[in-house]
Amino acid sequence: MSYSISSSSRSASSSRPGFHGQNRSPVRYRVGPMDYKPPTPCECKHKPKAAMWISWSDENPGRRYKTRAMSRMGGCNFYEWHDDPIEDPFLKQLLIDLRDKVRLLERMNSELHRGAMAVQERQVVQAENRLAPVARLPATARCGYWKNVALFVLVVALVWNVLFV
Ligand SMILES: [Zn+2]
Secondary structure, three states: OOOOOOHHHOOOOOOOOOOOHHHOOOOOOOOOOOOOOOOOEOOOOOOOEOEEEEEOOOOOOOEEEEEOHHHHHOOOOOEEEOOOOOOOHHHHHHHHHHHHHHHHHHHHHHHHHHHHHHHHHHHHHHHHHHHHHHHHOOHHHHHHHHHHHHHHHHHHHHHHHHHHO
8 A cells, every 4th residue: 555645636525534423433543643744734824734534435445534623614625635545446345344344243232232231220120129118118117027036036045045055
C-alpha cells in the first residue's frame, strides 16, 4: 500500500465517508486521528491540522483520508485521501467481509448482553418475591420467631447441662 498523498483525489463531494453510524470503524484506531505526522493543514484561516480517519465504505474500505471533525457541521470543506485506492479486488472484498463480520458480531454481542441483563433482572425480582412474605410479617410475629429460637437454645443448654456436666 502506498502512503503518498494523491492531491488529484481531493473532493468536497457528498459521497465522503461519515464518522459514525454505519461508517463507524469496526476496529480501534491504532493512531489517534490527530496523532499523525507531518501535519496536513486544512485550507481554513489559521491552517488547523486536519484529522486522519479510516474510510469503511464499500468503495474505499481501509483507506485513510483527512478532513476536519467540524466538517460534519459544515464550515470546512477540506477533504483529502491519504492512501491510494486499494487496487486488489480480493483485498478490498476481504476488508469489506471482515468489516461486516465485526459489525455482525458486535450486534449479536449486544443482543446477548441485553438478554443476560433481562434474565438477571428477572432473577432479582423472583428472589425479592421469595423474601417478601417474611419481610411483610408483622413485628410481633418476627419477635415470636426469635423467642422460639432463644427458648430452643435454652432447652439445649439445659439438656446438655443435665446429661454431660
Ligand atoms: Zn478548513
